[in-house]
Amino acid sequence: MTFQQIRPQKGSEIVLQQIKMQIETGTYAPGSKLPTVVELAANFQVGRSTVREALSGLKAMGWVDIRHGGGTFVTNPLPIDSSSLFDQGQTLQEVQEVRRFIEAGCASLAASRRTEENLTALRQILNTMEASFENEEESEQADIRFHLEIAKASHNSLLIGMMESLTERLQLSMKASRRLWFFAERASAEKLFQEHRDIVDAIEMKDEQLAAEKMSQHIHKVDQVIQKLAKISTDAF
Numbered sequence: 506m507t508f509q510q511i512r513p514q515k516g517s518e519i520v521l522q523q524i525k526m527q528i529e530t531g532t533y534a535p536g537s538k539l540p541t542v543v544e545l546a547a548n549f550q551v552g553r554s555t556v557r558e559a560l561s562g563l564k565a566m567g568w569v570d571i572r573h574g575g576g577t578f579v580t581n582p583l584p585i586d587s588s589s590l591f592d593q594g595q596t597l598q599e600v601q602e603v604r605r606f607i608e609a610g611c612a613s614l615a616a617s618r619r620t621e622e623n624l625t626a627l628r629q630i631l632n633t634m635e636a637s638f639e640n641e642e643e644s645e646q647a648d649i650r651f652h653l654e655i656a657k658a659s660h661n662s663l664l665i666g667m668m669e670s671l672t673e674r675l676q677l678s679m680k681a682s683r684r685l686w687f688f689a690e691r692a693s694a695e696k697l698f699q700e701h702r703d704i705v706d707a708i709e710m711k712d713e714q715l716a717a718e719k720m721s722q723h724i725h726k727v728d729q730v731i732q733k734l735a736k737i738s739t740d741a742f
Contacts, residue, residue, distance in 0.1 A: 516551050517558035523549070524559060528568055528579055535581035539569065558642075565650045566669050567657075604671050605724040608652065611668060612704060612720035613713040615658035623658035627705045630654060634698055651701055655720075658708065700726070 524545075527533055540548065545556045560577055563569045570578045615623065630651045637643035649672055656668035700723045707716035 516555045517562065520545070520549050520551060520556060520559035521562045524563060525566075525568055528583070533579050535579050535583050537579050539577045539579065541576065561646060565646065565653055566672065567653070567665065600671065601724075601728050605721060605728070607664065607667055607671065608655070608724055609717040609721040611656045611659045611661075611664050612708065613717040614661060614664070615655050616708045616711050616713040616716040618660045619658040619708055619711075623654070624705075624709055626654050627651070627658070627708070631698075631702055631705060634701060638694055638698075648701075655704070655708070 524533075524539070533539060539545070539560075542553050542556050542560070546553045549556065560569060560571060564571050568580060568583070570580055572578065630647050633647040634644060634651070637647060653665075653668055653672060656665045659665070700719070704716060704719045704723065707719050
C-alpha cells in the first residue's frame with residue numbers, strides 16, 4: 506500500500522489561494538490595483554512577509570503584476586485557466602512526460618520570439634538562483650519563476666496557461682526533487698544552476714534546436730531525481 510504525504514499549508518499558500526479566488530470571482534477585476542501589503546496583512550491577520558510571499562507566488566503564476574513603488578495590479582488579460590488539463594487523476598510519470606515536451610517547445614519558441622525584456626527577466630532570475638544556494642525557499646521560488654518566464658517568452662498564451670497548470674500540479678514534486686538534489690552535495694546544486702544558464706544562453710543566441718535540447722536534457726535529469734525520490738519513499742515503507 507502506498508500513502509500520499511499530507512503537507513500542512515503555509516500561511517502564504519492560504520493567502521495566495523484566497524486572493525486568487527477573489528480575482529477569479531471578480532472581487533478584483535483585471536487591471537485593478539490590489540490593497541497594499543499592509544492592508545492585506547491586516548485583512549488576513551498575517552505578517553507582511555507572508556503577504557509578500559503570496560504575492561510573489563501569484564506573480565510567478567501570472568495573476569498579478571508587481572510594480573515597485575507603484576503597487577500590485579491584477580493582470581489584464583487574466584491567465585488562461587487550464588487547470589482541468591492536469592488534475593490529480595494522472596500519474597506523476599504521465600505528467601512529467603508531458604512536461605518534457607511542453608517545456609522543450611516553450612524553450613524553442615522562446616529562442617525564436619524572446620524580447621530583450623524576456624532576457625532581462627531570465628537573467629535576473631539566474632542571479633537570484635546563484636545568490637540563494639543556501640536559501641531553500643528563495644531557490645525554489647526562483648526555479649518556479651524560471652520555467653514560467655520561459656513560457657512567457659514563447660509569447661503563446663496557451664503554452665503559458667499549460668505551464669501554469671503544470672506548475673501547480675508538480676509544485677510538491679519539484680520542491681522535493683530540488684531538496685534531494687541539493688542535499689546530495691553543493692556540486693549538484695551548481696550543476697543544476699549551470700543547466701539553467703545553458704538554457705538561457707541558447708535562448709539568447711536564438712538557437713531554437715539547442716534551447717529545446719538543453720531543456721529536454723534538463724527535464725530528463727529532473728525525472729531521474731524524482732524517480733530516485735519515489736524509490737526512497739517506497740523503500741521507507
